[in-house]
Amino acid sequence: MGRIVTIIGTRPEIIKMAPVVKALDRLDHDHVLVHSGQHYDLMMDRIFFRDMQLREPDEQFELKEQPPHLQVATTMRQVADATKGADLVIVHGDTNTTAAGALLARKQDRPLAHVEAGIRSFDKTMPEEINRIVADQLSDLLFAPTSTSEKNLRQENVTSGIHVVGNSVIDALTQNLPIAAKKSDVLSRLGLRPRGYLVLTFHRAENVDSKEQLAKALDAFEAAARESGLPIVFPIHPRTAKRLREFGLEKRADALTSLRRIEPTGYLDMLMLEKDAAIVMTDSGGLQEESCFFRVPCVTLRENTERPETLAIGANVLAGIDPARVGAAVRKQLGVKRDWPNPYGDGTTGTKIAEQVDAFLG
Ligand code: UD1
Numbered sequence: 305m306g307r308i309v310t311i312i313g314t315r316p317e318i319i320k321m322a323p324v325v326k327a328l329d330r331l332d333h334d335h336v337l338v339h340s341g342q343h344y345d346l347m348m349d350r351i352f353f354r355d356m357q358l359r360e361p362d363e364q365f366e367l368k369e370q371p372p373h374l375q376v377a378t379t380m381r382q383v384a385d386a387t388k389g390a391d392l393v394i395v396h397g398d399t400n401t402t403a404a405g406a407l408l409a410r411k412q413d414r415p416l417a418h419v420e421a422g423i424r425s426f427d428k429t430m431p432e433e434i435n436r437i438v439a440d441q442l443s444d445l446l447f448a449p450t451s452t453s454e455k456n457l458r459q460e461n462v463t464s465g466i467h468v469v470g471n472s473v474i475d476a477l478t479q480n481l482p483i484a485a486k487k488s489d490v491l492s493r494l495g496l497r498p499r500g501y502l503v504l505t506f507h508r509a510e511n512v513d514s515k516e517q518l519a520k521a522l523d524a525f526e527a528a529a530r531e532s533g534l535p536i537v538f539p540i541h542p543r544t545a546k547r548l549r550e551f552g553l554e555k556r557a558d559a560l561t562s563l564r565r566i567e568p569t570g571y572l573d574m575l576m577l578e579k580d581a582a583i584v585m586t587d588s589g590g591l592q593e594e595s596c597f598f599r600v601p602c603v604t605l606r607e608n609t610e611r612p613e614t615l616a617i618g619a620n621v622l623a624g625i626d627p628a629r630v631g632a633a634v635r636k637q638l639g640v641k642r643d644w645p646n647p648y649g650d651g652t653t654g655t656k657i658a659e660q661v662d663a664f665l666g
């Protein structure tokens with residue numbers, strides 16, 4: 305019997321690792337779940353444990369409001385006791401928690417697995433791209449979502465331990481959609497009709513940490529509302545809310561009557577909001593994948609994406625944050641035929657990962 309240590313810490317890690325954690329719990333190994341504390345608000349953290357019926361972490365740490373380098377350093381220091389006896393450390397995605405867990409495993413000479421390995425934006429100015437590269441270079445087991453991500457790994461001379469298993473975002477969706485359909489009343493609560501609104505999320509450092517960029521993005525949201533003639537529902541990430549305040553842009557946001565800023569939603573509400581949207585506009589990784597699954601057209605408010613599969617099938621377009629370009633992208637996506645296939649697997653990623661982990665531990 306081996307000892308698995310899985311490290312999570314942010315909203316997307318909790319959501320996408322929930323099905324993986326459940327599958328690993330069913331194995332005949334010790335499985336320790338560690339939470340770095342990178343996300344900590346009720347609506348960024350606890351809500352997802354409840355919505356996804358995920359068990360409590362065995363070890364919960366606190367990070368709150370630290371700069372990125374200290375998020376990594378503090379997580380390495382705090383988590384070290386939990387990982388030191390591990391037969392396998394598992395990290396997910398591309399956050400500072402991911403990089404900390406990967407470096408820690410290597411420094412402690414523990415085997416490492418990376419879930420969602422090999423996705424690349426090829427933009428090293430993004431903190432996430434650095435975190436992905438670090439985790440992939442250090443991993444013994446690499447769970448790549450698609451053949452594109454496998455190819456990216458091989459191009460970086462990572463050739464062993466790769467398993468193409470789909471993306472556990474689909475497991476999370478398929479497991480929770482029937483529950484969301486029963487439990488969520490978000491559309492009626494917000495007075496929305498199906499296909500009668502756009503849903504927006506926006507939180508990338510490169511988009512919201514500069515006043516100029518964030519102001520331009522508000523103009524882009526206005527252009528999207530004008531082009532579609534629809535209201536925009538905007539569950540706002542705390543990073544973005546903080547920047548709007550700091551930059552004195554709240555009044556400008558308030559003046560956009562079509563922009564309905566709301567608190568971040570729970571997972572079940574988000575699924576229903578996405579499923580019935582006319583369009584998803586986002587700079588989130590997860591929303592590009594989820595909208596693709598729902599066959600809801602996506603406009604990505606970035607210049608690149610590590611989800612090129614969604615572009616290739618027409619589910620998604622890159623629009624940056626230039627208002628005219630975003631308006632044109634919204635027009636195009638409103639008219640797109642919604643018949644693309646889902647490139648991210650059949651919802652059995654968690655089970656496939658657990659099988660490979662079991663084989664690895666022997
Ligand atoms: C992080 C990830 C990003 C991921 C996102 C998911 C890194 C480098 N970035 O970005 O890849 O897409 O999570 O949402 O790890 N805050 C709160 N409450 C919270 C969490 C954050 O108020 O529960 C505020 C704090 O002011 C914090 C800021 O948001 O300083 C940024 O949080 P942080 O975790 O550093 O980065 P994210 O922008 O959330």
Ligand code: UDP
Nearest residue numbers: 315316319539568569570571574588589590
């Ligand atoms: N999400 C949510 N409520 C929100 C915004 C996002 O439940 O208000 C979910 C969304 O459905 C997806 C995940 O959070 O599963 C995406 O996380 P995020 O955008 O924070 O991170 P990224 O995917 O960009 O790393």
